[in-house]
Amino acid sequence: MKIGIILQSNKPERVWNTFRFAITSLKAGHQVETFLMNEGSELDTIPDSEHFDISKKVTEYKELKGTILACGTCLEIRGKKDVATCPISTMSDLLKMVETSDKVLVFG
Secondary structure (H helix, E strand, O other): OEEEEEEOOOOHHHHHHHHHHHHHHHHOOOEEEEEEOHHHHHHHHOOOOOOOOHHHHHHHHHHOOOEEEEEHHHHHHOOOOOEOOEOEEOHHHHHHHHHHOOEEEEEO
8 A cells, every 4th residue: 555644743742653653554565655744844853852763763764665755835934945854845746645645644
């Protein structure tokens, strides 16, 4: 199954749980694509904490071949020109993800 995830939050616990679910899905043999929008586009600036090792989860997700895309407009609004964790994308890329996914989940 192909799972599309839209991440709209920069709250550490929500982001951490999003990637835990995505990793679990990848390990179960599913294909997973994550699109960062709104506050989710701030992924690379969310610090790890005692309870939420976000950078480790993102690294594991990518090692398992999960893909990440970030909304270019959301980044621009935040004064960012690029994201270290993924390519900059568009609404057309999000539409393609939705159209080709068997299930789409929104974490926000």
